[in-house]
Amino acid sequence: MEGVDHLAFERNKAQFDVDEMKIVWAGSREDFELSDRISRLVASDPVFRKDDRAALGRKELFKNTLRKAAHAWKRVIELRLSGEFSALEPEAYKLRAFVDQPAFTDLHWGMFVPAIQGQGTDEQQQKWLPLAYRMQIIGCYAQTELGHGSNVQGLETTATFDPKTDEFVIHSPTLTSSKWWPGGLGKVSTHAVVYARLIIDGQDYGVHGFIVQLRSLDDHLPLPGITIGDIGMKFGNAAYNTMDNGVLTFDHVRIPRNQMLMRVSQVTREGKYVHSNVPRQLVYGTMVYVRQKIVADASVALSRAVCIATRYSAVRRQFGSHNGGLETQVIDYKTQQSRLFPLLASAYAFRFVGEWLLWLYTDVTERLKAKDFSTLPEAHACTAGLKSLTTTATADGIEECRKLCGGHGYLCSSGLPELFAVYVPACTYEGDNIVLLLQVARHLVKTVSQLSTGNKPVGTTAYMARLEQLLQYHSDVKKAEDWLKPNVVLEAFEARAARMCVACAQNLSKFSNPEEGFQELAADLVEAAVAHCQLIVVSNVYALSLLHKHLGDFISTGCIDPKQGSLANEQLRNLYSQVRPNAVALVDAYNYTDHYLGSILGRYDGNVYPKLYEEAWKDPLNDSIVPDGFKEYIQPLLKQQLRNARL
Numbered sequence: 025m026e027g028v029d030h031l032a033f034e035r036n037k038a039q040f041d042v043d044e045m046k047i048v049w050a051g052s053r054e055d056f057e058l059s060d061r062i063s064r065l066v067a068s069d070p071v072f073r074k075d076d077r078a079a080l081g082r083k084e085l086f087k088n089t090l091r092k093a094a095h096a097w098k099r100v101i102e103l104r105l106s107g108e109f110s111a112l113e114p115e116a117y118k119l120r121a122f123v124d125q126p127a128f129t130d131l132h133w134g135m136f137v138p139a140i141q142g143q144g145t146d147e148q149q150q151k152w153l154p155l156a157y158r159m160q161i162i163g164c165y166a167q168t169e170l171g172h173g174s175n176v177q178g179l180e181t182t183a184t185f186d187p188k189t190d191e192f193v194i195h196s197p198t199l200t201s202s203k204w205w206p207g208g209l210g211k212v213s214t215h216a217v218v219y220a221r222l223i224i225d226g227q228d229y230g231v232h233g234f235i236v237q238l239r240s241l242d243d244h245l246p247l248p249g250i251t252i253g254d255i256g257m258k259f260g261n262a263a264y265n266t267m268d269n270g271v272l273t274f275d276h277v278r279i280p281r282n283q284m285l286m287r288v289s290q291v292t293r294e295g296k297y298v299h300s301n302v303p304r305q306l307v308y309g310t311m312v313y314v315r316q317k318i319v320a321d322a323s324v325a326l327s328r329a330v331c332i333a334t335r336y337s338a339v340r341r342q343f344g345s346h347n348g349g350l351e352t353q354v355i356d357y358k359t360q361q362s363r364l365f366p367l368l369a370s371a372y373a374f375r376f377v378g379e380w381l382l383w384l385y386t387d388v389t390e391r392l393k394a395k396d397f398s399t400l401p402e403a404h405a406c407t408a409g410l411k412s413l414t415t416t417a418t419a420d421g422i423e424e425c426r427k428l429c430g431g432h433g434y435l436c437s438s439g440l441p442e443l444f445a446v447y448v449p450a451c452t453y454e455g456d457n458i459v460l461l462l463q464v465a466r467h468l469v470k471t472v473s474q475l476s477t478g479n480k481p482v483g484t485t486a487y488m489a490r491l492e493q494l495l496q497y498h499s500d501v502k503k504a505e506d507w508l509k510p511n512v513v514l515e516a517f518e519a520r521a522a523r524m525c526v527a528c529a530q531n532l533s534k535f536s537n538p539e540e541g542f543q544e545l546a547a548d549l550v551e552a553a554v555a556h557c558q559l560i561v562v563s564n565v566y567a568l569s570l571l572h573k574h575l576g577d578f579i580s581t582g583c584i585d586p587k588q589g590s591l592a593n594e595q596l597r598n599l600y601s602q603v604r605p606n607a608v609a610l611v612d613a614y615n616y617t618d619h620y621l622g623s624i625l626g627r628y629d630g631n632v633y634p635k636l637y638e639e640a641w642k643d644p645l646n647d648s649i650v651p652d653g654f655k656e657y658i659q660p661l662l663k664q665q666l667r668n669a670r671l
C-alpha cells in the first residue's frame with residue numbers, strides 16, 4: 025500500500041474533531057485564521073524557499089538570509105502586518121516564525137527594541153524607538169563577553185563617565201572583555217545595547233546598558249575605535265549559521281551621557297549616580313521577556329519534530345507480515361508509542377504552559393507599571409525554570425524523534441537534523457539551563473526558609489503553605505484508573521517537590537557557610553528545581569508520563585510505593601492505546617504546511633518513498649555520474665590494486 029493511503033486511513037480513525045483541535049492549538053479562531061493565512065502566504069512565496077539551504081556555503085547562506093529578512097520586512101509593510109510601526113505585532117511575529125530562518129531581525133525585534141522599551145526613559149524611547157521600529161537603525165543585544173556569559177556581574181567592558189565632555193568612554197580593557205556571541209552583531213547591526221560596568225570618578229557601579237552606534241549609517245563601516253566581525257561557523261550546516269553572531273571590541277569609544285539606559289538608574293550632568301526607587305534587577309528585564317518567548321516557542325519546535333515522527337511512524341512498516349500480508353506499522357509497536365506519545369503530550373503541555381507564562385508575564389508587566397515589584401522574583405523563577413525545563417525536553421525530544429524515524433531520520437531531507445541543530449543552542453543562550461535551575465533553587469530554598477517566619481508563599485510556591493500536610497502525604501492510589509484523576513497526580517507532584525526542597529533546605533542548614541553549602545549540594549538543588557518546574561507544567565495540564573519517568577523520586581521521597589508506580593505504568597499503557605487511533609489527527613491539528621515542516625518524512629500526504637528517492641537525485645554529488653576527483657584519487661588506487669594483484 026502507498027503511503028498516501030496509510031495516512032488517509034489514519035485520519036479516518038480520529039475520535040475527535042480535528043478542526044476544533046486546530047483552534048485549541050492556535051489559541052482562538054482568530055489566531056488560527058491568521059496563522060493559516062500567513063503560513064500559506066510564506067509557503068507560496070519563492071523567496072522563502074528553504075529546501076536548498078543545506079547545500080549552501082556560509083556566504084551564500086548568509087546572503088540568502090539577508091534577502092529573506094529584507095523581503096519579510098517588505099511583506100510586513102505591504103500587508104500592513106506591523107500595526108503602526110512595530111513588527112512586534114503578532115502578525116509580523118508569525119511571518120517571521122513561518123519564514124523559519126534565524127536572522128539579525130530576531131535580535132533587533134526580540135532584544136534590542138525590548139531593552140530600550142524596558143530600560144529606556146520616556147525621552148530615550150521617543151528618540152530611539154521610532155528609528156528602530158522603521159528599521160532605520162538595526163540593533164543587537166551585546167551582553168556576553170569572551171570571558172563571561174552566565175556571570176553577568178563579572179562582565180569587564182567599562183563605561184567611564186567623563187564630566188568634562190559629558191560623555192561615557194566605552195572600552196574593552198582585556199581580550200576576555202571582547203563582546204562575543206551577540207546575534208546580528210557580526211555583519212549587520214548599526215547599533216547595540218552594550219552592557220558595561222559603569223565607572224564614575226574611579227568608583228564601579230556595576231553593569232548597566234548603553235546604546236552605542238557601531239557602524240556608519242552611510243557606508244556600514246565600523247566607527248572609529250570599534251573592531252567588529254563574525255565569530256565563525258557554529259554547530260550544524262545551515263542551522264544557526266544564518267545568524268552573524270559577532271565579536272566586538274571598543275578602544276575608548278565616546279558616546280553622549282544620554283545614551284545610558286536610564287530608567288532604573290541615572291547619571292547626572294555633574295556625574296552623580298542616582299538610583300530610582302525600583303529593583304536593580306530590572307536591568308535584567310529583557311532576559312525575562314525573551315525567556316518567556318523561548319518557552320512559548322518550545323512547543324512549536326517540539327510539535328514539528330513530533331509531527332514528522334508520528335506521520336512517518338504511521339507510514340513506515342517493519343516485520344510482522346503473515347502470508348504475504350502487510351507488515352506492522354512501526355507506530356503500533358508499544359516501544360515506539362512509549363517514546364513518541366509522551367513527546368506528543370509534552371508538545372501540547374508546553375503549548376498551554378507557554379500561554380500561562382505569557383499571562384504571568386503580562387500580569388507582572390502591568391504590576392511593574394503600577395510600581396508593584398512584589399511578583400518579580402516569582403516571574404524570574406518561573407521564566408528561568410520553565411525556559412530550562414522546556415528547552416531541555418524539546419532538544420532531547422527532537423533527537424528522540426530523529427531516532428524514532430530510524431535511518432531516514434538522519435537525512436537532512438527528514439528536516440530533523442537541521443531542526444535539532446537550530447534548536448539545541450536554546451539550552452545555552454538566554455541563560456545556561458543549569459545556571460537557570462540554580463536560580464529557581466535559590467528561590468525555593470528562600471521560600472522554605474521563610475516559612476518559619478510566617479511569610480506566606482505565593483504564586484507557584486503556594487503549595488508550600490501546606491508543608492505539614494505534604495510531608496505526611498502518601499498516595500492512596502489503589503487501581504490504575506485512580507491515576508486518571510488530575511488531583512491525584514497533582515498531589516503526588518506537590519508532595520515530591522516539597523519533600524525534595526525541604527531535604528535540600530535541611531542539608532543546607534548543616535553548613536556554617538550557606539554559599540559553600542549551596543555549591544556542595546548544587547546537583548540536588550537542580551533536581552529539586554526540576555521537580556518544582558514539572559509541578560508547574562502538571563498543574564496546568566495533566567502529565568502521567570512524567571511521573572513514570574521520575575518514579576525514583578516519587579518512591580524515594582515516600583510519596584508513592586512501588587505497587588502504585590506499577591499501576592501508573594499500567595495506566596500509561598492504557599492511555600497509549602487511547603492515543604494511538606488519534607495520533608495522526610493530533611499532529612494534523614498543528615496545521616503545519618509542508619513548507620514549514622520541511623520534511624519528506626512528515627509530508628501531509630505520507631508519500632514518503634517516491635519523494636525520498638526523487639530527492640536523492642537532486643544532491644550536487646549526483647550532478648555527474650563519475651565524481652570530480654575520480655581521475656586524481658580513485659583511478660590511481662584502482663590501478664595500484666590491479667598492479668598488486670598482478671604481483
Ligand SMILES: CC/C=C\C/C=C\C/C=C\C/C=C\C/C=C\C/C=C\CCCCC(=O)SCCNC(=O)CCNC(=O)[C@H](O)C(C)(C)COP(=O)(O)OP(=O)(O)OC[C@H]1O[C@@H](n2cnc3c(N)ncnc32)[C@H](O)[C@@H]1OP(=O)(O)O
Pocket residue numbers: 093096097100111112116117119120129130131133134135165167168173174175176177207305306308309311312314317318400401404452453454455456459460463466
Ligand atoms: C522582518 C522581520 C519581521 C518580523 C520580526 C518580528 C518579530 C521578531 C522575531 C523574534 C523575536 C522574538 C523573540 C526572540 C526570541 C528568541 C531570540 C533568539 C535568540 C536568542 C538569543 C539569545 C540572546 C542571549 O543569550 S542574551 C544573553 C543572555 N544571558 C544570560 O541569560 C545570562 C545568564 N545569567 C543571568 O541571568 C544572571 O547573571 C544570573 C541570574 C545567573 C546570576 O545572577 P546572580 O544571582 O549571580 O547575581 P545577581 O546578578 O547579583 O542577582 C541577584 C538577585 O537578582 C535576582 N535576579 C537575577 N536575575 C533576575 C532577573 N532576570 N529578573 C529578576 N531578578 C533576577 C536573583 O534572583 C537574586 O535575587 P535575590 O532576591 O537577591 O536572591
Ligand SMILES: Cc1cc2nc3c(=O)[nH]c(=O)nc-3n(C[C@H](O)[C@H](O)[C@H](O)COP(=O)(O)OP(=O)(O)OC[C@H]3O[C@@H](n4cnc5c(N)ncnc54)[C@H](O)[C@@H]3O)c2cc1C
Pocket residue numbers: 131165166167168171172173174175204205206207264269449452453454455456457458459462546
Ligand atoms: C547561539 C547563541 C546565541 C547567542 N546570542 C547572544 C546574544 O545575542 N547576546 C548575548 O549577549 N549573548 C548571546 N549568547 C551568549 C549566551 O547567552 C551565553 O553563552 C549563555 O548565557 C551561557 O553563558 P556562558 O557561555 O558563559 O556559559 P558558561 O557559564 O561558561 O557555561 C559553561 C558550563 O559551566 C556551567 N556553569 C557556569 N556557571 C555555573 C554555576 N554557577 N554553577 C554550576 N555550573 C555552572 C554551565 O552549566 C556550563 O555547563 C548566545 C549564545 C549562543 C550559543
